[in-house]
Amino acid sequence: MELNDLDLHYIEKWLPEASVKYRDGSQAVNLGLIITVFFKEGHTPEVRRKMVECVDRYYAEFKPHLKKTLPLKKWTAITEKNYAKQRQEILDSSPEGIFDWILSSGTESYLAPDYEVFIMGKRIFHNDNDRSVIKLVFPLSLLKESEGKERYQSWLMWLCNTFSVESGYAGLSFILPYAFERMFPYEYKLALRFPGVMVDSLGTLEGGEAVEGLKGPCWYTILGNPWLEKLGGAEKLAHRLKNTPEIELLPYNDGLILKAGELPPALGEAKTEELPRLLVKVNQLIKPIRYDGHNGLHFYSEHENFQFDKESTMKWYRRFDEASAALDKDDEGKSWEPVRITCWSGEKSPFDGRWATIINGTTQYTHTRAGQIMPDFEDKHGQKHRASWTLLERDDGGNVFAVKTDAGNR
Structure with missing residues (x-):
């Protein structure tokens, strides 16, 4: 089942079954929207300044909803004084130090928030084996607001472009309180029932895991260039998605985002629904670079037998694999190879750009304008020969590759 603009209902x-309330009706676990992104250089003054500016931006947009912060170890009302103090402490912090800052709509540490911003910057000597993180929380009701979807995606694109994001995800998630460990059993039970929902209670602590691989498919799945290259590049992904036009490719400065539909994919309720088709497809694409979950989605607590351990975590990471394996084998990308665009002498050049051709070991170069007739190859005796020219570089900086299958079709 996939959603359309009429299916937010x-x-x-x-909601009543995918969330948890205390006896007094207050929220213990919400079903909401998240954006979680991982990036390097969180120890540098420039990136720490940008992280502070992220909090400033979120606070300016959602200030009426944000109530509490954690300046020390106590859940405290947000004031101008403690806001300014925490802000300046981060700006003045040493690259050898770690920091975090949270603003939440949760009035108590045991209540699940509708709105929340959390930033964590890592130490300079962890830059290669850990990642800094930003996590934003929004209510589902945002999608029903005028231009709500656009605001949500705008936040995602801004984060990816501002922080050179390496990986991350955005979409439906179970939203736990700041004191999340007491809710592990509920998140565990909900996750088994609704596999289309991201488990992210420890997302802000998973910077090390982000170095090893992607967490898995979500409404938006972020592929920084290092991960994108491991999958063969944007052109290969586009080829593999030719039969799945619902999945959109959103480029950003340092990578690509897979967007699985105009609205979040279905929850995939275990007893009554199939697995969300678009998430199954995204899983097929990213499986070679997916983290295996060996560190666990939860850590040890008193609820050991009612939460994710290593075995159940690794099974959760594999939850789409069987369905992904059953997809059309033509979509696996094994028959795809990148080849440069070519054009024969006498044909019109499709682009402004620089071309090369080789005949009998001699290379010649030419520069053409779009629509210009491609020249012949002229040998050392002045004889002209029809030649196949290969595009080396486009003046507009565009792609010089075409998609070619084993059958030779382009």
């Missing part, structure tokens, strides 16, 4: 239908 589908998610609302599941």
Whole structure:
């Protein structure tokens, strides 16, 4: 099942069963929207300044909803004084230090928030084996607001472009309180029932895991250039998605985002629904670079037998694999190879750019304008020969590759 613009009521239908309330009706676990991104250089003054500016931006946009912060070890009302103090402490912090800052709509540390911003910058000597993180929380109701979807995606694109994001995800998630460990059993039970929802209670602590691989498919799945290259590049992904136009490719400065539909994919309720088709497809694409989950989605607590351990975590990471393996084998990308665009002498050049051709070991170069007739190859005796020219570089900086299958079709 996939959602369209008229189907937000589908998610609302599941809210009572995909969330948890205390006896007094207050929220213990919400079903909401998140954006979690991982990036390097969180020890540098420039990036720490940008992280502070992220909090400033979120606070300016959602200030009426944000109530509490954690300046020390106590859940405290946000004031101008403690806001300015925490802000300046981060700006003045040493690259050898770690920092975090949270603003939340949760009035108590045991209540699940509708809105929250959390930033964590890592130490300079962890830059190669850990990642800094930003996590934003929004209510589902944002999608029903005028231009709500656009605001949500705008936040995602801004984060990816501002922080050279390496990986991350955005979409439906179970939103736990700041004191999240007491809710592990509930998140565990909900995750088994609703596999289309991201488990991210420890997302802000998973910077080390982000170095090893991607967490898995979500409504938006972020592929920084290092991960994108391991999958063969943007052109290969586009080829593999030729039969799945619902998945959109959103480029950003340092990578690509896979967007699985105009609205979040279905929850995939275990007893009544199939697995979300678009998440199954995204899983197929990213499986070679996916983290295996060996560190666990939860850590040890008193609820050991009712939460994720290593075995159940690794099984959760594999939850889409069987369905992904059953997809059309033509979509696996094994028959794809990148080849440069070519054009024969006498044909019109498709681009402004620089070309090369080789005949009998001699290379010649030419520069053409779009629509210009491609020249012949002229040998040392002045004889002209029809030649196949290969595009080396486009003046507009565009792609010089075409998609070619084993059958030779372009």
